[in-house]
Amino acid sequence: MPNTNEQTRLHFLSGNFEEKIRILKKTFQHSGDFEYREFMVNETKSVLFFIKTRIDEGKLNDFIIGNLLGTPGKQDYIKSLSTLETGDLTLITDSIIAGSIAFLDENSSQIKLFAVGQPPLRSISEPSSESIITGAHDGFVESLDTNIYLLRSHLNDRKLALQYHKIGTKSETKIAIVYISDIVNKEKVEEINKRITSIKVDTIISPGSIVEAIEDDSFSIFPQLIDTERPDKVRSAILEGRIVLLIDGSPMAIILPVTFFSFFQSPDDYNSRWIPATFIRILRYLACLIAIILPSFYIAVIGFHYEVVPDELAITMKNSIIGIPFPPLIEAMLMEITIELIREAGVRLPKPIGQTIGIVGGLVIGDAVVKAGLISNVLVIVVAVTAVASFVLPSFEMTATIRMLRFPLMFMASMFGFIGISFGLSMMLMNLCRLESLGVPYLSPVAPFNWQDLKDTIIRLPMWMYKMRPIYLKPQKERQTEDLRGWKHKHGK
Known part of the structure; x- marks a missing residue:
């Protein structure tokens, strides 16, 4: 027995002019911006259906005045519009929601759909979260069509393939899978199609929902997909044989599969000569190591291993902690959490105020806690260097991971010293070794080892x-x- 929606659809197909109007009005009865206009065209009753907030008012007026009412000089305007004639109620309602005008007259059983949607509201600009020194300065926006246009302007390849999906029974979020058909591994395309089509939800709140649904291991702290707003970064990924997801309503493109080393690469690496690019990339790996272990190294030295530092430095560190009421772990935790609070406040506040909070807050709090004898001055230096090092990484996802990883290492260092740090790093390495991104080992090409792919990992050889x-x-x-x-x-x- 057909359900209610199927009965309505069949009734619509067999209904007369007045019945079709009634069904469409009932379908959009809860939409306050839904409008319809009835008028006579050559003594024939006609009606237009549209959602006012989704269409271009200029095209609507030109369409009505220039074509339906026969204004001289505008008789051929309709030929410039994308037109579709159908009796499918689902397609009609989806098209109206997407920004089309539906036209029906009493002499026709079909409805004509004219695409007159509004252009994208936000102009193309450089992504503020992924600024570069040299190279292209355009970025994706919230319109899927505009993003595909940007990508095609960067990549003129007839083999560029697009597959569309809709996710969410309520939101019907449109997703485009983009790749080059004669380069990409077909098994990867089949796998990502299987994962996307298996998502059964009523709405997609954000791209993060899709990421969590398709990544290999949602319980790992390490990101397995890359989010980017840069078309040039997407172009490079596609040309290597990767797959990209573009989501309507989001400026973020999702790149997969990726490896651990992908998060340390920046478009600037390929816009400058290979020697300085290699130096900067090595600097990123060093910054990652500093951001993870420097606070725990300080705790281990203060609590267990004074002998590993020179005597002069050991004396300085000992003098700095005299009179401090907290053990090294509590001392470091207080400062690290304070820095995280300042960083988060700077992000949430308006930009001019956020910069002021970051500078003034750091200086005032750092100076005050040292003078109050709550925190050692050596720890303030350690925390400041750690914070700066965490900003060096070009990927926000990996930066957030690095910021969290140092906290468990601090606990391990407070209990077991260097042995605890070694154990914590070993656990991280084991997790990295077992991870995969769409079936690709996360530490490729280091594990499993392949010397040919090392040309663009820790170093960047000439192009x-x-x-x-x-x-x-x-x-x-x-x-x-x-x-x-x-x-x-x-x-x-």
């Missing part, structure tokens, strides 16, 4: 050496370029 795509992605076309410096061979150099 003319990038002749092969990453082997761990198993692309259909392994070769990326024949020879970037062919001129040298032609001249016998």
Whole structure:
């Protein structure tokens, strides 16, 4: 027996002019911005249905005046609009919600749909969260069509493939799966399609909901997908053989599969010469190590291992903690939590005030707690260096992970010293070794080891050496370029 929606659909298909009007009005009875206009066209009753907040008013007026009412000079305006004729009630309602005008007259059993949706409201600008020094300065916006336009403007490839899905029985959020059909591993495309189509929810609140639904291990602290607003970063990922998800209503593109080393790469690495780019990338890995272990190293030295530092430094550190009422763990925890509070306050407040809070708050609190004898001055330096190091990473997801990882290490260091730090780092490494991103080992190409892919991990070799795509992605076309410096061979150099 057909359900209520199916009965309504069948009734709509077989209904007369007045019945179709009644069904459409009932469908949108709860939408205050739904409107309909009845008028006569050549002595024929006609009606328009649309959602006022989703259409371009100028196109609506031109359509009505120039075509239906026969204004001279505008008879062919309708030819410039995307037109569809259908009797499917579901398609009609979805199209009206998306920004189309539905036209019905009493002599036709079908409804014509005209796409007159509003253009995107936000202009294209550089993402504030992923600023770079050199390279393209455009970024994705909240319109899926605009984002695809931006991507195609960066990548003119006839093999660029798009697959669309709708997720959410209520929101019907539109998602585009983007890849290059003759490069990507087909098994990866099938896998991501399977994961997306298996999502059964009534609405998608944010892209994070999709990320948590499709990532391999939601209980791992390490991110397994990359979010980005940069079309140039997406283009590079697609050309390597990765898959990108674009979500309507979100400026974030989701790149997968990725590895641990992907989070340390920035578009600036490829817009500058390889030697300074390699130096900066190594600096990022060093900053990551500092952000994770420096506070726990301080706790371990103060509590267990004075012998590992020079005598002069040991005396300075001992003098700095004389009179401090808290053990090293509590002392470090108080400062780290204070820094996190200042950082979060700076993000939530308006930009000019947020910068002031970060600078003034850090200086005032740091100076006050040292003068009050609550915190040692050496710890203030340690916490400040740790905070600066955590900002060096180009990926916000990995930065958030690094900020959280130092807290369990601080507890381990307070109980077991360097042995506790070693144990904590070993647990992290084991977690990294077992992780996968869409079936790709998270530590590729280090584990499993592949020397050919090391050219773009910890170091960044010259671009003319990038002749092969990453082997761990198993692309259909392994070769990326024949020879970037062919001129040298032609001249016998």
